[in-house]
Amino acid sequence: MTADFAAAFAALFAAHSFGDHWVQTHGQAARKGLPTLSGRLACLRHVGALTLTKAVALAAVGLVAGLTVHPLALIIGLSVDAASHYWADRRATLGRLAKAVGKEGFFQMGAPRPGTDDAPHLGTGAYALDQSWHVAWLFVAALIITA
Template sequence: MRHRSVRALALFGALQAVFSDVHPYCDQIVQSSEDASKKGLPGWEGAKHCARHVTTYTAGQTVASVAVTSALGYRLPLRALAAGTAVNAVTHYVIDRREPFKRFLRSKFIGKGGYLAHATVKRREGVVDEGGPGTALMEMDQAAHRLIGVAASLLTTYLATRNHD
């Protein structure tokens, strides 16, 4: 392998580790309880909580990305870091607003409406949780975020390593 290929592969691996393994911490621990419970509400209220969650999530991912890549001797160009970060942030917002993601999952293209309806959690009489831990929506939310993390890692790596030896 050429030096550039090895360097790109190592950078992709480092970014993928950050985007995948730091994701649950930023998505579930850094997120406030209020944002977690209100980010899917309709209108301005839900949008505000989702934006605040995505801001803290993105800050955590960015700090971790810079820390890990710096520790490995990389200095990511700002445009490369910004591009991967933007992919993660924008898609994270859309997924976490819930309704657009549920419409996508229920579409004929994906066909997961039955799974969404079936895999819910009854917390107490009359209260059904369709989006919390143990539900299809949460599992598919996490799967989508991680898949998008692969794309963000590839984009960041491509932009960081092209035209460099």
């Protein structure tokens, strides 16, 4: 069971990194946070492709390393991950959460502002909070998938 969790988490983590950066199209990245139907659809397409990428990675681990999971656990785990990813990638939602928990300043760090370059080593606080949110939910998904 411990090895199954580790294998599932590793597969999800690798697929997330690849899918969130290489599989996602520029159009999806540019539009997914817009407060419009176009933005919601772009986010749905991104999350769909990302979830497929994660399913393929888990299948590869199943074929190569013998990971076996219950189909319902797989569906629930990937669905929880997909829902959490969509929620965060709508951007305003994660921004509101950051503000509610006192992280608004960090969320805004590194964002383009005239005369300000406060986080050249970080990228942006929004990106760091986004990615850490996703990784936490990958952990939850791996727990569900291998339960």
